[in-house]
Amino acid sequence: MSAISLSGKELAASLRARAKEAADALTAAGTPPRLAVVVATDDGSSLWYVRSIAKAAAKSGIVCDVVDLGADATVAEIRRALETLSADDTVHGVILQTPLPEGASAADLAGTIDPAKDVDGANPASLGRLAARLPAFAPATAEAVVALLDHHEVPLPGRHVVVVGRSTVVGVPAAHLLLARDATVSVCHSRTADLPGMTRRADVLVVAAGRAGLVTAGHVAPGTVVVDVGTNPAGDGGLVGDVAPEVSEVAGALTPVPGGVGPVTTALLLGHTVAAAAHLTQR
Numbered sequence: 647m648s649a650i651s652l653s654g655k656e657l658a659a660s661l662r663a664r665a666k667e668a669a670d671a672l673t674a675a676g677t678p679p680r681l682a683v684v685v686a687t688d689d690g691s692s693l694w695y696v697r698s699i700a701k702a703a704a705k706s707g708i709v710c711d712v713v714d715l716g717a718d719a720t721v722a723e724i725r726r727a728l729e730t731l732s733a734d735d736t737v738h739g740v741i742l743q744t745p746l747p748e749g750a751s752a753a754d755l756a757g758t759i760d761p762a763k764d765v766d767g768a769n770p771a772s773l774g775r776l777a778a779r780l781p782a783f784a785p786a787t788a789e790a791v792v793a794l795l796d797h798h799e800v801p802l803p804g805r806h807v808v809v810v811g812r813s814t815v816v817g818v819p820a821a822h823l824l825l826a827r828d829a830t831v832s833v834c835h836s837r838t839a840d841l842p843g844m845t846r847r848a849d850v851l852v853v854a855a856g857r858a859g860l861v862t863a864g865h866v867a868p869g870t871v872v873v874d875v876g877t878n879p880a881g882d883g884g885l886v887g888d889v890a891p892e893v894s895e896v897a898g899a900l901t902p903v904p905g906g907v908g909p910v911t912t913a914l915l916l917g918h919t920v921a922a923a924a925h926l927t928q929r
């Protein structure tokens with residue numbers, strides 16, 4: 647066990663404290679910040695995340711409404727819920743939880759979320775603005791990757807960051823944020839030829855593939871900083887990342903799962919919600 651552990655707990659706690667301060671001020675001024683989470687799934691890990699958002703929101707003084715449409719919700723029902731919440735002046739943040747029922751497109755549906763309330767950066771317009779380096783809410787997970795690297799003072803300018811995964815929730819927005827920080831970014835995916843050859847060339851390796859143990863010691867050059875975004879259900883009811891435990895023998899530093907990117911993600915989502923509430927009450 648040689649790698650330094652890059653915990654997210656300390657950063658998450660300070661982000662939650664900051665969110666609570668802003669939330670309490672908004673509430674005192676008559677506008678309690680309110681987040682709505684639209685759910686149309688019975689996926690266990692997704693529902694776990696929803697419960698953890700609700701709990702964290704309550705502790706930070708943010709009202710959280712879970713709008714559960716059930717796993718057999720239709721596209722029209724989901725769209726109507728998102729439109730209603732976007733038009734509701736008492737709601738400041740709207741997120742659409744994935745996975746969705748078959749035939750429903752998250753990107754298409756999220757296009758109906760008011761960009762001012764799009765606190766998980768799911769509207770394609772938000773992703774476009776991020777790519778254009780215009781102000782926008784970034785997906786909380788992608789932002790958490792950069793925030794965690796900053797917190798642990800890992801320099802980014804000029805460094806080669808290899809991102810494994812190209813989803814619009816994590817890999818692609820993380821790549822945009824890292825480019826904006828002057829990193830040189832390579833994005834790998836399931837059709838990448840010679841993944842180990844690519845990842846061994848990274849100064850910083852960000853793994854968001856959703857495959858337990860995908861990245862092994864042979865994928866990592868000595869001293870690399872590794873960010874493990876994966877949250878895969880483990881056999882024992884716990885959680886494991888995408889990076890095999892043996893990687894800690896070669897990496898210079900490694901984010902733990904649990905206790906790494908996950909808690910920072912939830913804390914940033916709350917921060918986005920109070921920022922949205924502050925902005926919406928001003929306009």
Ligand SMILES: NC(=O)C1=CN([C@@H]2O[C@H](COP(=O)(O)OP(=O)(O)OC[C@H]3O[C@@H](n4cnc5c(N)ncnc54)[C@H](OP(=O)(O)O)[C@@H]3O)[C@@H](O)[C@H]2O)C=CC1
Pocket residue numbers: 787810811812813814815816817834835836837838841854855856857860875876877878907908911912
């Ligand atoms: N900690 C947190 O806060 C969060 C954690 N997560 C976790 O992060 C992981 C990724 O999430 P998400 O991006 O939504 O997942 P997706 O399934 O949407 O995307 C996975 C990406 O990984 C790529 N991939 C899959 N297998 C391989 C492989 N063998 N080699 C190379 N690339 C591969 C896929 O490639 P292709 O495009 O070719 O299919 C795809 O681009 C999951 O474990 C998820 O639970 C997600 C959000 C938040």
Ligand SMILES: Nc1nc(=O)c2c([nH]1)NC[C@@H]1CN(c3ccc(C(=O)N[C@@H](CCC(=O)O)C(=O)O)cc3)C=[N+]21
Pocket residue numbers: 691692695698742743744745766768786787815877884885903904905906907908909910911912
């Ligand atoms: N549109 C969308 N946005 C998401 O951000 C999103 C999603 N869909 N679908 C599901 C995944 C999963 N996800 C997690 C976030 C935090 C933890 C987290 O905080 N986990 C704790 C511990 C959990 C435990 O120990 O069981 C930790 O890592 O320390 C986990 C998982 C967000 N997701």
